[in-house]
Amino acid sequence: MNSVSAVRQVENNVRVMLVEDSAVVRGMIRGWLDPLDGVEIVAAADNGQVALNMIKTARPDIIILDIEMPVMDGLTALPGLLRGAPGVKVLVASTLSRRNAEVTLKAMALGAVDYLAKPSFARDGNDARAIFRDELIGKISGLAGLEPAVVRTSGATQKTNGVPSLAPAKTPGAAKPAASSQRWGAIPAASSKFRLRKPSLIAPRVLAIGSSTGGPVALSKMMGILKGQLGKVPVLITQHMPATFTTLLGESLCRLSGLEGGEAKHGELVERGKIYVAPGGFHMRVKQQGSDVIIELEDGAPINHCKPSVDPMFESLAKIYRSSVLGVVLTGMGGDGALGAVKIADAGGSVFAQDEKSSIVWGMPGAAMEAGACVEALDLEKLGRRIGNLLLVKGKKI
Secondary structure (H helix, E strand, C coil), rough: CCCCCCCCCCCCCCEEEECCCCHHHHHHHHHHCCCCEEEEEEEEEHHHHHHHHHHHHHHCCCCEEEECCCCHHHHHHHHHHHHCCCCCCCEEEEEEEEHHHHHHHHHHHHHHCCCECCCHHHHHHHHHHHHHHHHHHHHHHCCCCCCEEEECCCCCEEEECCCCCCCCCCCCEEECCCCCCCCCCCCCCCCCCCCCCCCCEEEEEEEEEEEEHHHHHHHHHHHHHHCCCCCCCCECCCCCCCHHHHHHHHHHHHHHHHEEEEECCCCCCCCCCCEEECCCCCCEEEEECCCEEEEEEECCCCECCCCCCCCHHHHHHHHHHHHHHHEEEECCCCCCCCCHHHHHHCCCCEEEECCCCCCCCHHHHHHHHHCCCEEEEEEEHHHHHHHHHHHHHCCCCC
């Protein structure tokens, strides 16, 4: 039997539609989101066809969309859901497998804005459930513009960080720091006027990109724009994603750009014309080893509630490449990358941000702008062309 909630008429609150075939999971998610200030679940459906039937009446702002469902799966339903609710933000929730990761990346190419790795609740236990809950609340809060979320629990209030906290993976050879956590300071307060930096006069020797919510699509578009122009520099990318997703993202970006590389490996040599994507669950830094630069993966505590985090990548590149770093901060929730962007700018390098209009969430690029680290904020098309022009410059001086 189809499980459909009556559409609730809600004023002012962010309207959330839940499309999930498991009644147990629907109940859990409803229990987590109902206490959120400013958020209201206005409809629920147990398959894609039911969701399509009610989309125009529900008028959701956000849809939480399961992938594997009977009658009609999430990927099949997605285009119709986007047409039925123009401007809706779709958060795909799927179990963490290579197949589902592939489908999720296809969903984002079709218009979904973010993803959430769903655990096996029966197998993975309470810890996995708590991680999923926190990530779900954080993502919904950020997409709704309510970050950080305030959750009412037994009369008290509890704040969530609004940014995904990815469980660490393990891989042989990865460095493990002694410190259990790191603090990177606070992002400066918002301002309507941004202090802009002058661009570096040194031709770039490395391109570094940080991104989160909406990042996979933005990265794909940028790699397409820059195809044939990236042979002179290594391209290092930190995208907030769990393992498996980063593997597939690396493969996809290599196909789009025509470059070699993919998900980075510990101790790997940094070379021109290759892409290095930070693996899910690891911070990626670079390290000088004689005349070479190598990749260093660190299985440490989350930074800015993220793992991988953009800040350590940016900071390590600034120390080695100095004024020849070309940094880019793309769409994403939270403030990760802002302090690392300042490190690049202070070392004489150039940092560009994606502009607010073309970003799914102007958290990360906005924070980098607020921190006074950027040369300019541009839409993706102009940003890609600007980067291409800088990379085509020959010699040391621009």
